[in-house]
Amino acid sequence: MSIDLVTLSFALSVLAVIFSVMAFQRNIQKSEVAVEGKQFESTPLQLQAYERLVLLTERIALSELINRLYQPGLSSLEMKQLLLDNIRQEFAYNTSQQLYVSQLAWDAVRNLKEQEIMLINQVYSTLQPIDPAAIFTKKILELEMAHPEGSLRELVTQTLNREAKKIM
DSSP states (O other): OOHHHHHHHHHHHHHHHHHHHHHHHHHHHHHHHHHHHHHHHHHHHHHHHHHHHHHHHTTTTTHHHHHHHHOTOHHHHHHHHHHHHHHHHHHTTGGGGGGSSHEEEEEEEEHHHHHHHHHHHHHHHHTTTTHHHHHHHHHHHHHTTOOOTHHHHHHHHHHHHHHHHHHO
């Protein structure tokens, strides 16, 4: 009788181990499916992030900003502040997109923002604060046109497009 109890105990232990292993494998399979599902869900978010960053690069382009923000009667100081504030707001609004794009893409966008700010400050340093905004904006546009071989904005846009196409 004691042998039967030992055998029965052993058999139940083996069955318990088998059921445990099966449950563990089933749990792993469920988590793998969940991970695949999450990865699938992140692709649209990544593509949307690249799309938003391309839009950001267009919105902070100095020619675009000038067309959108210029108002007759502003001084160069007021226009400078308007341009800088707008760039910083646009950038801040899109900072969360860095979660979904490569470090290279995010660095390119951040460098573009810094270059635009530097260019504004560089042109402004050649003027008086009370000079008309028309003179200030004209100098910015002339400086941009002096480099027709390709701007940093175009390179950033190409980088973003290339990376988005890899995801698709």
